[in-house]
Amino acid sequence: MEGYQLQKEEMQQLLNDIHTKYGYDFTEYSKASLQRRVQRLFALDRFPSFAEFRYRLQNDGPYFRRFVEEITVNVTEMLRDPSFYRTLRLTILPVLATYPFIRIWHAGCSTGEEVYSMAILLKEAGLLHKSLLYGTDINPQVIEKARKGIFPVSQMQKYSENYIQAGGMKDFSSYYTANYHLAKFDSSLTGKMIFSTHNLVSDFSFNEFQLILCRNVLIYFERELQTKVFKLFDYSLENFGYLALGSKESLRFSPIANRYRQVGREKIWRKIHESE
Structure with missing residues (x-):
């Protein structure tokens, strides 16, 4: 064989x-x-x-x-595409700051680096105390890793560079404790996170969100499934909320495109019309 x-x-x-x-x-x-x-x-x-x-x-x-x-694809890093996070920091978070409570869904979050990145941005914007971050993935193993908030120390230099490029305000190392070859992120960040398994193919919406991120997941789906997932996100996103996708993904040809307007050059769209 x-x-x-x-x-x-x-x-x-x-x-x-x-x-x-x-x-x-x-x-x-x-x-x-x-x-x-x-x-x-x-x-x-x-x-x-x-x-x-x-x-x-x-x-x-x-x-x-x-x-x-x-x-399942588990390629991720903290503050990946720093210009994307810079746009979140400068353009999206000031709008979310006007809400009494902020719910954010990271769909297909893998081992959670993106969720920790968002928590750091929210903390620096003074918004973490009134935010809840939901990280979901089809794969229970990666969710377990995300929950622990422990990542290889060898990645921290790269993450620190991303953080600086994304407009970071502090010393990145202040967010974690290094112990030999592992870095554990602060409990002030993890306390605002909920991690659980969720299957974008078959599971339903579970809340209403102001921001949904699903980056570099949809490129692995056939168009019919992409359409199904876009409808799930549209249903889960409140009016004037934001949907963020990966650099090679787009809402442009989706059935919900006419209800969204792209924000700047990044792959972020704002919902401007109610779901049908």
Whole structure:
């Protein structure tokens, strides 16, 4: 079975099995991206046949969790794209400051670096005390990491550079305690965060938000699923709230586009008309 390539029918069979057994629906994820990731896992774990791979996924819960971890995309960093965070700091947060309470949803938050970035911005704007940040992801393993707020010290120099470029006001190291090779972020930040699993494919809205961030997630979805997710966000966003996407993502051709206006050059849109 050296170099065996999973066939289209086999991929479909796997996805059907997973949906039936675990309730995870990957059928509308980008097929090319999904095929690459599943194929990589198949080769990495040296399965002698497709039948054994399928059997293991159906009958071994811990292995299925590994599968989810491997095929969902978990590439993230703190204050990624500093100009985006600078726009949040200078343009969006002053508007949110006028609200009595601020609810922010980070959809597909992975290990939570983006949520911690937002908490730092809110703290420096004097808004963290009246904010609640919801971080959700399909993958329970990454949510557990996000909850702990512990990241490699080796990343801190890069994050500090991002922080400075994003208009940071303090010494970035004041937000965490370093212990050997790990950095633990301050409990004053984590106290305003709620992390939970949420499946953008099948789960419903769970609150009304003033700001929703879903960055670099939708590029892995087929258009039909993107449309479904945009409608979920639209339903979850209060009027005049903001929706922020990744640098390669856009609302432009979505069915909700006519209810939103882009804010500046960043991929941030403001809702200007009520949901239908």
